[in-house]
Amino acid sequence: MNTSTPRVESNERIESVSTGVGSWWLYLAVAVGGTWTFWLAAIVLGVSFDSAVGLALLLAGLAVPGVSGVAFVYLVYDERGRVDFWNRVTDPRRIEIRWLVVILLVPLGASVLAGVVDLLLGGPGPMWGEGVTQFGVTPLAIFPALFFATLPPILEELGWRGYALDRLQLKWSALGASLILGSVWALWHLPLFFIEGTYQHDSVGFATTGFWLFMTGALAASTVVTWLYNNTGRSVFGIIVFHGWLNFTAEIIVVPDLIYYPLWFVLASAVVLVWGRKTMTDSPDVSLPPLPSD
Template sequence: MPRFRNWFQRHRLLSFFGLSYAISWSSWPVYAVGMMPRMEFLPVGPLAAAVIVIGLAEGRAGYRTWGRRLIRWRVHWAWYAVALLFPALLVLVTGSLNIVFGAAAPGLSQLTWSGLLMVFGVRLINPMDGPLGEEPGFRGYAVPLLQAARTPLLSATLLGVAVAFWHLPLIIFGGLSIIGLPITFVITFLYVWLFNRTGGSVLLTLLFHNSQGTFTMGSYGFTGSDLTRAEVIYLAVVTAAVLGTVLLDRPAWRTAPREATDVGPLPVRSGRSVPGPPAP
């Protein structure tokens, strides 16, 4: 058991991503041999992986550090506006451009505030949905480990690749279009930027993710080639937003705040502790 724990302590990032994939993809082999009627992708993988790895590698101190990031709410009100409204703005710009380019859409008249709020509320507390399933793990645990030894820009790049590939079963089994992979990669930079600018607040990235999934291209009713074009436009719009943060907020991509890199001490068998991660 000590040797097992030591391995997890030395390979926390590898352990986290390995478990995230294994849990989320767990029904894939069962489906492949015909024992399930369809492949069930489990978004709870990153959340469950973080809980397991912290317990094995860091213990109570790790849970306290992680927990503070999960509930960090004391940030400027403007960042709440960014988290809630920026994803909707990206969709509004995309939808408007798509209509300018000739898309036929029923419009947004079918949407209601009560309907949007209900969807937002359910997604916010459902661990089997993307926001709560992903954010505590990908942003709350993996980003601080990545940034402990890397710049935010490099950390976002590595995380973007890992998160995009994590969605691969959704592409294969029709739950996400192929362009969803580059979109996922690019928008990861916005998540990391928001996480760092709010002092490592998972709560704010959770709100951002929830807003992104509540008001979507589907809200416009695009279909067929119009929907395909909308996804391409959305990729371009998100890429422009990321480039805007890189060009206009360069310090944010050079150094992460301590709150977004502090992963807590690692317990050792002697009863003492060693600070930080010597090798994420």
Template sequence: MADIAAPIRSRQVPSHALVGFFVLTFVISWTAIGIYIIAPEWATSSFGAISGTHPFFFLATWAPAISAFTLVLFYGGLAGLKAFLSRLSIWRGSAIWAAFILIGIPFVYMIGSLMKGGPLVAPLPPEGAGAAVAVLFVMLFLGPFEEFGWRGVAQPILQRHVAPFWAGVIIGTVWGVWHIPAFFLASTVFADWNFFPFLLGNITLAVLVTPIFNAARGSLLWPMLFHWQLINPFWPDAQPYDTWILVGVAAVVVWWNRASMLHRDGAVTEVIPGGGTAG
């Protein structure tokens, strides 16, 4: 019988668990949203109209985090989960990346919006700035929570086998496909977007956050701040120009960091810090 008090080093999340992570994430999200696509009248009458504040929308958005916590608990137990969550406290990182997150991303949105004849910042809702701040706070508990899965589990496991650049490409592709049901919901912003530029954008963003993630030694805090900026309600809708700008930025970033992006040496590979290696 296995010793339940075994050290965390024997409880690393194995590579084959990545399949389970992806499957569980898609099942949760696509089921929660899919019923509103397949049987919209029944779903609305039974659970209420879907919206950005609906419990099912939160469930679908939290699916990567739910899947990540499930796997970490299964393989690492409560001690493993505590160690996994300690990655939220890794705050040291590059000042250049901090400037990119805080200044560079908003700048891209503003330039992209101007290119399409839009405003520098998103118009305030009728309720005023207070309502926009409230939405910003709510957004903190939506998209950034996905990073428990994408960067918490998927990125380290993939980097055991492929270079960080390719890990970003794979996650970005999965991330984009995962959003497909949202494009069929009239109540979401995705309904007005074209999927393929969006998919390219997801791949680009996943590649961009990769060197930030590795430079911060597996921090979950930095990718979450990055993700939060992407959905900040104060930044204007700049589709598709922001995507093309970010593609150019990503190309420069990959070239500048080619030594670390195109080789696995030094890449973060642990899901549970101190959990050792896993096949």
């Protein structure tokens, strides 16, 4: 059952629950600052994420947004809000079949379309990722790709979309909330470009063209995620599936960044043009979590 409530409260009521300890900026400061504490420690120690210590620091940093999100939910909301949170995390029935299809088709379609465009422009087209090419020799080689495709979305989205996005949409339009959260989401990744054993360090590099595409691409991806979130009854479960499937398709289908990321900007722009910047839905208002009782 969807226990969220429509945006019918007065402006004063909204402001009273969107400031103070439950404010979006405080959560984001805790999430980014907590993660950076672990990842900057890896930089200072000079450890790679391929090492045991480095992996422990990586996972600890990854866990901060989600752990902080759950903590803020329990700090800010009453029992109704907490039930609403876990319902959004665990109940797939909030997602209509058509939106489940969209969740599964968008990441795959973006990778395949980018590969086709590259082929038409004279490039090699889509290629299989390392996990797929090694699968025939060592079937277990696919598991690292599956692990890193699914674990980060779970650890991240309990906070990014599980807590922060609702708080941002109390004050900002869906597009404004997406751009703020997307900017912070991009910044959150920054230390990874300086640590060996990460995709950002080993495959992209700091201040390269790929770096700027990755960082700005977070804004487009965040906009698409908000669109999906607002159209699936604020389903965190659906966003975890989308984020994980996005990571996995990027792992198994390799396409040029110069084509792949612009496609996400095209999609994000289409979403805003068709559904509108305020809610990115057919409704004039977005649903909110149940507010604490007076």
